[in-house]
Amino acid sequence: MLLRKFNFELPSQNVHSLQRDLRYASSEGSKMTKISVIIPAYNAEDFIEECLQSVVQQNESDLQICIVDDGSTDATFDLLRHWASADQRIELASHTSPKGAAAARNRGIEMAQGDYIAFLDADDLWLPEKLSMQLIHMDEAESAFSCTAYELCDAKGMRIGRRQVPKEVDFSRLLNNNTIGTSTVMLRRAFLSKHRFPDLALRQDFALWLQLLSGAATCSGLNTTLTRYRRHGASLSANKLKAAKATWQVYKSLPSLSRRRALQSYANYLVRTTYKAFSSHFY
Template sequence: MIYTIKDSGPLVSIITPSYNSSAFIKETIESVQAQSYPHWEMIIVDDKSKDDSVHIIHEYIKTEPRIKLIPLTQNGGAARARNVAINEAKGEYIAFLDSDDLWFPTKLEDQVTFMQKGNLAFSFTSYSLMDEKGNPMDIEVTAPETVDYQYLIGNTTIGCLTVMLDRRQIKQIEMPVIQPEDTALWLLLLRQGYQAYGLQKVLSKYRIVRNSTSRNKLKAAYRYWKLLRSQEKLNLIKTNFYFSKYAYHAYNKNRGKRPTSIPSEGKQGK
């Protein structure tokens, strides 16, 4: 059931998959608690962590009724964890935040206002990069004003931690079980005729974690190639064309240029 808190703004359901996130989950939760927009619920799905993530999350739940924890009995990856959370969500809006990333305090307020003013179904924002310790890397990923299917397929510019979706307009929200699952969903929605609108304000911080599977560039490239071939069902010529565009933007990012995209990297699934 979708509902709105009476005499207040619409409820935002925050979707957070967590796997062995004990080093970062405190900061992530506290960045949500610090939001200037109070009408949210945070649904954390723990993907069978082996560390003390669950204990840490329970400590916050004791004093924060807006946080809900769903522990999974088997590890199933980020797509499954996010879909479990989406199915439990009660909000009119869905927002995504991985368990090692951070939001600036006005993220929800600014984006809800942006969505409402334009009656938007799909929005995203600019964001910045930080290293594993949370230090800024002086790199910002700038959101284009609009993104359609043809744009996104060659430039994975939409950061998962910045996306907000309106469930009243998008009736079916489910991440495909294929990596990168976030980009797979954005492509699916854009192929259905939706358009993504960019709020050109840095409202989130994406953490670059050393030695994570998502940082393996060859694996990330292979996953994107596979997505183009299997989900998008492109022929070899079109796959080569769009993959080369993807690689070009990723290369510029890794050279330290101020990018308009970074490779799509789901960090939670194992």
């Protein structure tokens, strides 16, 4: 399969300096931090190879790449087996029938052995510096949970927008506006603990982030574009009506959230999404 190539704009930070800092830390006698990358895949033959290429070309090479094929009916699993035979860091699991993104990610979590876990969807891409820069950011911020800014692109890889992230996200802020892109998330495995993605068809990631931040914890934002998030007709979030219904299910599922606050948060969500749709149509 012919791989499409994308031209990434390198972040403004001094990448070479960051890499030098990583090599220095490693030379001081501590083993390089191992990251478990979790990729759920379902009928992703058009995008999975580009996704994996962006992972294996990361500057941070000490990786465990956990891929869960969720019962694909196209060539996805055959492509994954080829990649797994060529790179010993790739560990492949599969479901005999589709169980959904939550189940696939949760199985990947069970496979994970790294100190950190990073999530990536099969149709998304990382810049080469993504993991190394995020590790440094988490260390400097003393954070166990982080996300980054990301770029939006269409099915052909054409840029259609960018999403920024605030410096810090707590439960209240996340409740009003989910700025955490799943393919940008990296967290310490110990922080994740026994938390798992709930069994929801959509927005299971949003529900998990709310669980993780329901106490005093926060998510640290690195406002540098290190991920490319692809929007296309087959993506789960493409259907706005389904997404709206799923968001309400998330609010209703939170035991600590009163019905009044759930309604207020949902109203804010509807206003924001309507405004975005209106703006994109006229501008």
